[in-house]
Amino acid sequence: MGSILNPDKENSFIRLANRENKYLFVDKTDFIEKTNKRLNEDNRFFAVTRPRRFGKTVTAHMLSAYYSKGYAGQNIFDNLKITNNEFKASYEKHLNKYDVIYIDMNTIDGLFDGYSNKKQKVDGVNDLVDYFEYSIIKELKSSSEFSECLEKHQIENTGLLETLLAITQDLNTKFIFIMDEWDLVYREYCNDEVLQKKFIKLLKNLFKADGGQVCFALAYLTGILPIKKYNSQSALNGFDEYNMLSPGDYAPYFGFTEDEVANIVKSPNCKVSHQDLKEWYEGYKIKGVDIYNPNSVCKAVTRNECISYWSGTSSNEEFVRLINMDFDGIKEDIINLIEGDEVTFSCANFQNDMVTIKDKNDVFSLLVCLGYLGCSETKNQYRKVAYVPNAEIKAVLMDIVREQNWYERMETIRRSENLLKAIRELDGTTVATIIQDIHNSSVVSLLDYNDEESLTYCVMTGLLWSTLDDYSYHREDQAGKGRVDLVYEPITRRQPLILIEFKYDDSAEEAIKQIKEKEYFKRYAGQYRNIILVGINYSTKTKDHQCLIEKLD
Known part of the structure; x- marks a missing residue:
């Protein structure tokens, strides 16, 4: 047994499954039933690509632990979903019955770095693709099960496909091929087109040629990028793909x-x-x-x-490169996305790499694949809607954007600074005018502007950029005799505490009155001497905002 052929060592899945406290172990072993149904079928080649840290490696390790002869007798799956009665027959039939070739491209890349520094090289092993092929063949030849067969056929300086064919035909066996981070060549060697073409040619020979078809009972690839396309054609069009732009049925x-x-x-x-x-x-x-x-x-x-x-988990250099490309309006699009807007784009011509970027459509396609954006589908399979999925990604994007030299020149940033300045100067007229402007923007037009929730969102959007360094915000914060709608609490005492109350078809005066009567400020009075009270009302009749601001005496 080795690290590539029939691995038998502990891996990430086994560690999770064996934890004494399993509350963070989520059992997805029923996925094995899905892969079992593909064994030796026409759809036995498939690829699942997702952003980093989405469980791709754990799943690949799970499949390796299940299929590989190297794990026979280890009882790794006892009491997990895949052993339930509905799956039992299939589970037992295929458990540890296959010769598995498991490739972690990150490991191959790291080992190749060490090999490159050696003075003595193996004839014909000159680059990462050569080393990839050489590493698999080396383990096949060192296997007691296969060495005699390969010696008999005098397999010496032949390629991987020929080596696999000799074993398959002589021993009447088929392999399961699992490759984690298949797209490493396209991400880490993104400017080496020669290496990329050599790599995809090797994969095409393995999985597309007639000879390669007979060698594998199943082939499973994981990665971040979808399979590379040349023009509109996938380089491995025999693979079923499940990616962020076309996710298929394996989302859970x-x-x-x-x-x-x-x-x-x-x-x-x-x-x-x-x-x-x-x-x-x-x-x-x-x-x-x-x-x-x-x-x-x-x-x-x-x-x-x-x-x-x-x-x-990785460098954000790729995102920075993409947003700083000279495509009209993309910087403003990113700002609007962070504020909650959505952007429609086409993924029809995306080449599934990090270099062939022709327009904003390709940028958004790549950002979705990398995980910086989420996307939802439309009736047109190639038209997608991009959005910022959650607070984690929003925080990442805001940090990146703020480091760019164009950040302070953006109109949205200036508007946010002006809104905070007007609040500090007790200028309710200017605050109402800016909120009106935000209300009329594309970001807020996505909402049904018919309740205090929408009004709260509007103000939070306006203050988003100007409060990043100096404030944390809380919604519906318990204070005094109730809950104040929105609080901006300064990180240092030099800045004023801001209490905001919203009204809908009422008055800003009534909002200020409520803050005082409910004594929202008393929770903070001992901590902050400078407290600003903000009352904001929206009238559905006039479609206007009214703002009243006072400093607490």
């Missing part, structure tokens, strides 16, 4: 669902609320299923803190 198996998160928060070990987890990590709507980022949920529950964990 990659990421946590609403019900799965509900079960996690039931545990006494969980100290964060379901609502906080939803606000921070949900929002990827895939085929009608609301999906949470599983890695971030686990970290938030473990650390008892909902913050952005996704931002620390």
